[in-house]
Amino acid sequence: MFKAPRGTSDILPQEKAYWRYIEEKAVYLCQLYGYQPLNTPVFEDYQLFAHIAPDGADIIKEMYVFEDRSGQKLALTAEGTAPICRAYLEHGLFNLPQPIKLYYIIPAFRYERPQAGRYRQHHQLGCEAIGDADPALDAEVIELMYRFLSSLGLSGLFIEINSIGCRQCQPDYVEALKKYYSAYRDRLCPACKIRLARNPLRLLDCKEVSCQEIITGAPKITGYLCSECQTHFQSVQKYLTELGISYQLNHRLVRGLDYYTRTVFEVKPEGKGVQIALGGGGRYDNLIEELGGKPTPAVGFAAGIERIIIALKNQNVIVPTLPKPVAYVACLGTQAKLEATKLVSRLRHQGIAAIQATGDKSLKSQLRQANSLDVKYTVIIGEKEVANETAVLRDMSSGEQKTVPLSEIASLLEKR
RNA sequence: GUGGGCGUAGCCCAGUGGUUAAGGCGCCAGGUUGUGGCCCUGGAGAUCGUGGGUUCAAAUCCCACCGCUCACCCCA
Structure with a gap:
C-alpha cells in the first residue's frame, strides 16, 4: 500500500476545520493591515535560495533539489521570503508607491527528520513589507503577527526581539565574538567549534549546558550596534511599547537565515516541554539587492500553520466546525x-x-x-x-x- | 545527520513462543409491514509495518529496512 511520503501528511476534513479557521483569520487581518495576497510557485530556480544562507547551511542542504527535463536545476520552495522578493523584482513592484505589503500562505519543503512541529512539507503564513526602512513597519509586522496568533485564541504568547545590526556594524560584533570565543575554543561543544568557524552568531543559540557559561560572558550585540541601528532598534521598541505589545529583549536571539539585518523576532507559546516558535521574522535590508535589485529595505514574518494547530490543540481552543449539509x-x-x-x-x-x-x-x-x-x-x-x-x-x-x-x-x- | 521509544483491522488497544489473534469505537444488516439518535442481535473487516533469520512451532526472540514518535541539530 502507498503511504504519504515521510514528513508529509494528508489533511482530513476534521483537521481542515483548523485550517479554515486559521486562514479566515489570516485573510481578514492581512487585508485589515493593508497586505495583499501574492502566491509564488512551489518550485523556483535553485539559485534563488542560494542567497538566503551560506553554502554549508542546513537549510541549503535540506532543500529538495531536482532537475527538470530540460536540465534546469530547481528547488521546492524552502521558505517564502526569497520568492516574494523575486516576484517583487520580476513584476517591477518597486514602481508602485512604497512600501509594498504582501502576504501568502504557501507550502514550504525541507528534507529534515520529522518530529512534532517539523515536517518535510509544512505551510507558512508570511507577511512582507518591502521598500521602506521605517521602524514603524517593524513594529507593524510584529503587531500583525502577534494579533493574528492571539486572535486565534492562543494565550501565553511571548515575543522576543533583538537587533543583529547591519553590514556596517555586524562584522565588528562578529569579530569581537570570535575573539572572545577563541579563548574558550577547547571547551566548546563540537557543534560550537563548527559554528565558530562558519556562523559565529549562532554560537549564542547553543543549548549545550557546557556552553551556557561561555555564552553568558559573551559580548552582547547591542553594545556593538552602529548609531543608525541603535536608533532604529530603539524606535522599534518605542513603537511596540506605544502599541501595547509586550516583548522581551533577547540578545541571544539570532536567526538562521542569512538575509536578516537589524530587527529579528520570534513568538513562542508558553508552556512546558519544548517551546517551538510559532512564527518569526525580521528585517532583511540586503536581500533584494543581493537578488539583483536596487538596495531595498524590507521586513516580514512567517508563521507555521501546522505549529499553530498544535498549539491550538494543546490549549484546547475550540474551532468552528465545517458547515454541515442542511x-x-x-x-x-x-x-x-x-x-x-x-x-x-x-x-x-x-x-x-x-x-x-x-x-x-x-x-x-x-x-x-x-x-x-x-x-x-x-x-x-x-x-x-x-x-x-x-x-x-x-x-x-x-x-x-x-x-x-x-x-x-x-x-x-x-x-x- | 545523531540518539531513545514504538509499529496488531479505518481508530483505540489485549495478547511476550504453541490449536480458528481477544475486546471497544466506528462501519454494515436485522429487531415484521415506509423512519435516525439509546438498547439488543448478527456480520464484514488483520498478509500481526516489510524482508530475512533462530525454532518442531513466532504477533511474541534476533537482524535489516521502512514508518511513526520524542530529544538533539535546525527551523515555521
Missing part, C-alpha cells in the same frame, strides 16, 4: 428516487446544501446516514408521496414531521 433526501422506490434527484438539484440551486440518498438502502439506514451527517432536516419521498406530489419533512432534532407539497419543500427549508 437536508438529506431519502426515498423509497424508483419513481421516488427520480423525484428525490430533482428535489436535491433544486435545493442546491437555491443554495441549500443537500445530500441525496444513493444506493438501495432501507429507509432505516437512510435515516441512520442522515443522522450521522448531522443534518437539520430529512425529506422522505415514498410511493404515496410521489402519487400525491408531496414529501415528508422531518425535523431531525425534534423528530417532528409533516407532509407538505413537494413544490414547497425548497421554500420551507430556505426560511429556516
Whole structure:
C-alpha cells in the first residue's frame, strides 16, 4: 500500500476545520493591515535560495533539489521570503508607491527528520513589507503577527526581539565574538567549534549546558550596534511599547537565515516541554539587492500553520466546525428516487446544501446516514408521496414531521 | 545527520513462543409491514509495518529496512 511520503501528511476534513479557521483569520487581518495576497510557485530556480544562507547551511542542504527535463536545476520552495522578493523584482513592484505589503500562505519543503512541529512539507503564513526602512513597519509586522496568533485564541504568547545590526556594524560584533570565543575554543561543544568557524552568531543559540557559561560572558550585540541601528532598534521598541505589545529583549536571539539585518523576532507559546516558535521574522535590508535589485529595505514574518494547530490543540481552543449539509433526501422506490434527484438539484440551486440518498438502502439506514451527517432536516419521498406530489419533512432534532407539497419543500427549508 | 521509544483491522488497544489473534469505537444488516439518535442481535473487516533469520512451532526472540514518535541539530 502507498503511504504519504515521510514528513508529509494528508489533511482530513476534521483537521481542515483548523485550517479554515486559521486562514479566515489570516485573510481578514492581512487585508485589515493593508497586505495583499501574492502566491509564488512551489518550485523556483535553485539559485534563488542560494542567497538566503551560506553554502554549508542546513537549510541549503535540506532543500529538495531536482532537475527538470530540460536540465534546469530547481528547488521546492524552502521558505517564502526569497520568492516574494523575486516576484517583487520580476513584476517591477518597486514602481508602485512604497512600501509594498504582501502576504501568502504557501507550502514550504525541507528534507529534515520529522518530529512534532517539523515536517518535510509544512505551510507558512508570511507577511512582507518591502521598500521602506521605517521602524514603524517593524513594529507593524510584529503587531500583525502577534494579533493574528492571539486572535486565534492562543494565550501565553511571548515575543522576543533583538537587533543583529547591519553590514556596517555586524562584522565588528562578529569579530569581537570570535575573539572572545577563541579563548574558550577547547571547551566548546563540537557543534560550537563548527559554528565558530562558519556562523559565529549562532554560537549564542547553543543549548549545550557546557556552553551556557561561555555564552553568558559573551559580548552582547547591542553594545556593538552602529548609531543608525541603535536608533532604529530603539524606535522599534518605542513603537511596540506605544502599541501595547509586550516583548522581551533577547540578545541571544539570532536567526538562521542569512538575509536578516537589524530587527529579528520570534513568538513562542508558553508552556512546558519544548517551546517551538510559532512564527518569526525580521528585517532583511540586503536581500533584494543581493537578488539583483536596487538596495531595498524590507521586513516580514512567517508563521507555521501546522505549529499553530498544535498549539491550538494543546490549549484546547475550540474551532468552528465545517458547515454541515442542511437536508438529506431519502426515498423509497424508483419513481421516488427520480423525484428525490430533482428535489436535491433544486435545493442546491437555491443554495441549500443537500445530500441525496444513493444506493438501495432501507429507509432505516437512510435515516441512520442522515443522522450521522448531522443534518437539520430529512425529506422522505415514498410511493404515496410521489402519487400525491408531496414529501415528508422531518425535523431531525425534534423528530417532528409533516407532509407538505413537494413544490414547497425548497421554500420551507430556505426560511429556516 | 545523531540518539531513545514504538509499529496488531479505518481508530483505540489485549495478547511476550504453541490449536480458528481477544475486546471497544466506528462501519454494515436485522429487531415484521415506509423512519435516525439509546438498547439488543448478527456480520464484514488483520498478509500481526516489510524482508530475512533462530525454532518442531513466532504477533511474541534476533537482524535489516521502512514508518511513526520524542530529544538533539535546525527551523515555521
